Amino acid sequence: MSEVNMPRLSDTMQEGTIAHWYKKPGDEVKKGDVLAEIETDKATMELQAYDSGVLEQILVQEGETVPIGQAVAIIGSGDGVQKQEQPAAEKIGRSAQEQKQATIVETSTNEQGQTAQQASPPRRADIRYPPATPAPDTSSIPTKSERPEAEESSDGRSIKASPLARRMAEEHNIDMGQIQGTGPGGRIVRDDIEDFLEQKPGAPGPAALPSEGPAIAAEVSIPPDAEIIQLSRMQTSIAQRLSESKQTIPHFYVSSEVDMTEALLMRQTFNVGVGEDGVKVSVNDLIVKACALALEKFPEFNSSFKSGQFIRYKHINIGIAVDIPSGLVVPVIRDANIKGVRIIARESKALIEKARANKLSQTDLEGATFSISNLGMMDVTDFIAVINPPQAAILAVASTRKRFVPIDDQPVIRDLMSITISADHRILYGAQVARFLQEVKRLLQNPYNLLG
Amino acid sequence: MAEITYRQALHDVLREELLRDENVFLIGEEIGTFEGSYKITAGLLKEFGPKRVVDTPICENGFVGMAAGAAMLGLHPIVEIMTINFIALAMDQIVNHAAKIYAMFGGQCPVPLVIRTPGGGGQQLSATHSQNLEVWFAYIPGLKVVAPSTPADAKGMMRTAVGDNNPVIFLENLALYNTKGEAPADDYFVPFGEAKVSKEGADLTVISYSRMAAVALDVARRLEQENELSVEVVDLRSLRPLDHETITNSVKKTNRAIIFEEDWRSYGVGAEVAATLQEEAFDYLDAPIKRVASLEVPLPYSKPLETAALTGAKQLLESINELAPRRRRGIKR
Numbered sequence: 001m002s003e004v005n006m007p008r009l010s011d012t013m014q015e016g017t018i019a020h021w022y023k024k025p026g027d028e029v030k031k032g033d034v035l036a037e038i039e040t041d042k043a044t045m046e047l048q049a050y051d052s053g054v055l056e057q058i059l060v061q062e063g064e065t066v067p068i069g070q071a072v073a074i075i076g077s078g079d080g081v082q083k084q085e086q087p088a089a090e091k092i093g094r095s096a097q098e099q100k101q102a103t104i105v106e107t108s109t110n111e112q113g114q115t116a117q118q119a120s121p122p123r124r125a126d127i128r129y130p131p132a133t134p135a136p137d138t139s140s141i142p143t144k145s146e147r148p149e150a151e152e153s154s155d156g157r158s159i160k161a162s163p164l165a166r167r168m169a170e171e172h173n174i175d176m177g178q179i180q181g182t183g184p185g186g187r188i189v190r191d192d193i194e195d196f197l198e199q200k201p202g203a204p205g206p207a208a209l210p211s212e213g214p215a216i217a218a219e220v221s222i223p224p225d226a227e228i229i230q231l232s233r234m235q236t237s238i239a240q241r242l243s244e245s246k247q248t249i250p251h252f253y254v255s256s257e258v259d260m261t262e263a264l265l266m267r268q269t270f271n272v273g274v275g276e277d278g279v280k281v282s283v284n285d286l287i288v289k290a291c292a293l294a295l296e297k298f299p300e301f302n303s304s305f306k307s308g309q310f311i312r313y314k315h316i317n318i319g320i321a322v323d324i325p326s327g328l329v330v331p332v333i334r335d336a337n338i339k340g341v342r343i344i345a346r347e348s349k350a351l352i353e354k355a356r357a358n359k360l361s362q363t364d365l366e367g368a369t370f371s372i373s374n375l376g377m378m379d380v381t382d383f384i385a386v387i388n389p390p391q392a393a394i395l396a397v398a399s400t401r402k403r404f405v406p407i408d409d410q411p412v413i414r415d416l417m418s419i420t421i422s423a424d425h426r427i428l429y430g431a432q433v434a435r436f437l438q439e440v441k442r443l444l445q446n447p448y449n450l451l452g
Numbered sequence: 453m454a455e456i457t458y459r460q461a462l463h464d465v466l467r468e469e470l471l472r473d474e475n476v477f478l479i480g481e482e483i484g485t486f487e488g489s490y491k492i493t494a495g496l497l498k499e500f501g502p503k504r505v506v507d508t509p510i511c512e513n514g515f516v517g518m519a520a521g522a523a524m525l526g527l528h529p530i531v532e533i534m535t536i537n538f539i540a541l542a543m544d545q546i547v548n549h550a551a552k553i554y555a556m557f558g559g560q561c562p563v564p565l566v567i568r569t570p571g572g573g574g575q576q577l578s579a580t581h582s583q584n585l586e587v588w589f590a591y592i593p594g595l596k597v598v599a600p601s602t603p604a605d606a607k608g609m610m611r612t613a614v615g616d617n618n619p620v621i622f623l624e625n626l627a628l629y630n631t632k633g634e635a636p637a638d639d640y641f642v643p644f645g646e647a648k649v650s651k652e653g654a655d656l657t658v659i660s661y662s663r664m665a666a667v668a669l670d671v672a673r674r675l676e677q678e679n680e681l682s683v684e685v686v687d688l689r690s691l692r693p694l695d696h697e698t699i700t701n702s703v704k705k706t707n708r709a710i711i712f713e714e715d716w717r718s719y720g721v722g723a724e725v726a727a728t729l730q731e732e733a734f735d736y737l738d739a740p741i742k743r744v745a746s747l748e749v750p751l752p753y754s755k756p757l758e759t760a761a762l763t764g765a766k767q768l769l770e771s772i773n774e775l776a777p778r779r780r781r782g783i784k785r
Contacts, residue, residue: 163738164738190738190779
C-alpha cells in the first residue's frame with residue numbers, strides 16, 4: 001500500500017487543490033496514469049501515479065486544498081487488488097471489517113525496530129477486506145489526514161498541527177488555515193506559529209498579506225450587505241507574493257520618456273508583408289528585445305539577492321505580465337537576447353493565448369529574470385509596478401501618445417512613451433538604473449539596433 | 453568530593469550498610485569467596501564473615517525465597533543476582549510472593565528485600581546474558597524498581613532501598629561499573645520516584661535511565677559544546693514509582709521528547725513514559741514522542757552484529773537531529 005502525496009510542482013508551490021479526480025476508488029491504475037488534476041498557485045497540472053495497483057481511497061476530495069507532502073490518495077499493492085475483487089466481503093459484519101481495517105493501518109505504520117516477521121501484514125487465507133466503495137464510505141479508515149487532531153480551517157480543509165501549535169494558535173487567535181506547516185508531512189509546529197507571529201508587521205498597509213485578514217477584519221466592521229469573496233488559489237498567491245515583495249524589497253523608481261516614432265514606423269514596415277496567418281510584431285515585442293539587449297549589457301540587472309549574495313543569471317528570460325480574467329500571470333520568453341523579434345513575437349503571442357485559455361504549463365511560468373508590465377494599450381499616462389521576486393527589477397510601460405516635442409526649437413509631433421523601472425535597491429543603485437534606462441531608450445529610439 | 457567508580461560506590465555503600473545495621477546481610481552466587489563476578493563484594497566476606505555474606509548454590513528461586521522469608525522476619529537481605537538474565541528462575545518468588553505478601557496478608561509483615569542485579573549488553577555475552585528485563589518488574593505493583601546511572605545516585609539509592617519496607621529491584625549495568633563520578637562522603641539518601649534533570653536544555657528533552665542516561669548526558673554536553681543544540685536530559689533513576697512531574701515539566705518546557713532506552717522498544721519503558729507524556733502534557737507536544745531503543749532481536753554474539761543491534765550514542769544523535777526544532781531556543785538566544 002502506498003500513499004499518493006501532494007507533489008511539489010513548482011518552486012513556490014506550498015499547497016495544491018484537487019481540481020478533478022480522473023480515477024475513482026476501485027479503479028485499477030498503472031504507473032504514470034493521470035490520477036487527478038491539481039491546481040497550484042500558478043497553473044493546473046496533472047498528478048501521475050508512481051505505483052501501479054488499485055486506487056483504494058481518495059483522501060482529498062475535489063475542491064479541497066492540502067499542503068505539499070500530504071497524502072491525497074492510497075494505492076493498494078497486489079494484496080489490495082485482491083481485496084477489491086472479493087465481493088463476498090460485503091457479508092462481513094461491521095466490527096469484523098473495522099478490525100481488519102485497523103490491522104491494515106497498524107501494519108503500515110509499523111516503525112523501525114520491529115523484526116520483519118512482525119511487520120508483515122497477516123496473510124491468513126480467511127482474511128477478507130472490505131470491498132471498494134465510494135470514498136465517503138471508506139473514509140472511516142483512520143488515515144494520516146484524518147487523525148483526531150485534524151481540524152477544519154475556515155475554508156473547510158483539514159489541518160495537521162501539533163497539539164502545541166494548535167494551542168498556540170488558539171491563544172493568539174490565529175486561523176491555522178493561513179499557516180504553512182514545515183513539520184513532517186506539512187504538520188504545523190511551534191516554529192511555524194512563531195514565524196507567523198513574528199512576520200506580522202506593526203502597521204499593515206492596504207496591501208497587507210492575506211494572513212492579515214483577521215486582524216483587519218477585527219478593526220473594520222463589515223456591513224451586513226457586503227459580499228465576501230473567497231480568494232482563488234491564484235489570487236492568494238498573488239496577494240502573498242506581492243505583499244512580500246513590497247514589504248521586504250526596498251523598491252525605488254526611475255522614469256523616462258522614450259520617443260517611439262521611429263520604432264512605430266519600423267514596426268509598421270515590418271508588419272506590412274505579414275499575411276493573415278502571420279504573426280505581427282507588437283510594440284511590446286520590441287520592448288522585450290530592447291530590455292533583453294540592455295540586460296546583456298548590464299548583467300547586474302539579471303540577478304537576485306539571496307542570503308546576502310547576488311545570484312547572477314546566465315540566461316536572460318523576460319517575463320511578460322498578461323491580464324487574464326482570473327487574475328494575472330507572467331509567462332516567460334527565454335533567452336530573449338539571442339532571439340529575433342519575430343521569434344519573440346511568435347512566442348509571446350502563443351504564451352498570451354495559452355494564458356487566456358488557462359493552459360500555461362509550469363515551464364511557461366518559471367525562470368524569468370526580469371519582467372515587463374505593459375498597460376500601454378489602456379491609455380495610462382504613468383504607473384509603477386511591483387517587483388516580481390526574486391527578480392531585481394520590473395519595467396512598467398505606459399501608453400505612447402502624440403506630443404509636441406521641441407526639435408531645433410520647433411514644436412514637432414512625436415510619439416512619446418513613458419516608462420518606469422522599479423528596482424531592488426539591495427541589488428541596484430540609482431545611477432545604474434538610469435544608465436540601463438538610457439540604454440533601453442537608445443535601443444528603442446534607434447530601433448534597427450533591435451534587429452541585429 | 454571524591455571521584456569514585458560506580459563499582460566502588462556500590463561496594464562502599466554495601467559495606468556501610470553492613471556496618472550500620474547487623475540485620476543487613478548479603479546473599480547470592482559467588483559473592484563471598486570469589487568476591488562477586490563483578491567484584492562489588494570484594495573483601496566483605498573477610499570483614500563480615502559467612503553469616504553476613506552468604507554464598508549460595510546456583511538456585512535463584514531458592515535463595516530469593518530464603519531472602520524474602522528472612523525479610524518477613526525482620527532482617528534486611530540484599531540479594532545479588534549475578535546478572536538480570538538469571539532472575540527468570542526466581543520470578544515466582546519475586547512476583548508471586550515478595551511483591552504480594554504485604555498486601556495479601558493484611559499488612560501483617562512487610563518484605564524489606566533488596567535485589568541488586570546488573571543488566572545490559574555490549575560485552576559479547578550473547579543473547580541469554582545481555583538482556584534488559586527491568587520492565588518485567590516495573591510492571592508489577594508491590595515492587596519498586598530503581599536504576600541509578602551515577603556513583604552518587606547508586607549510593608544514595610541503595611541507602612533508600614535498604615530502608616524501604618518493600619521489595620526493591622536495584623538495577624545496575626555491566627557497562628556502568630567502571631564509570632566514574634563524584635559521590636558525597638556523607639550519609640545522604642536519594643528518594644525513589646524522583647527523576648533528576650541531569651542537564652538543563654531548551655530545544656528538546658531526552659529521557660533515559662541507567663547506562664543510557666549517562667550516554668545521553670555525554671551526547672547532550674557534546675552538542676552544547678559544539679553549539680548546536682540545547683538538549684535537556686532527564687534521568688528517571690526510578691522506574692516504579694515513576695516521577696510524572698519532572699518528565700512532564702521538562703516536556704512542557706521543550707515540547708519535544710526522546711526516550712532513550714537500552715531495552716527493546718515494544719512494550720518497553722519508553723512506551724510507558726510516552727503514554728504518560730501524552731496524557732499529562734498533550735497540549736505541549738510539538739512532535740510525536742520518539743523512542744530510541746535496541747533492535748528487537750535476540751542479541752548476537754558476533755561483535756559487529758552486537759554493536760549493530762544495540763542502541764547507543766549514534767542512534768541518539770540521529771534521532772536528536774531528526775526531532776530538533778528548526779528554531780533553536782537554547783544556546784543562541
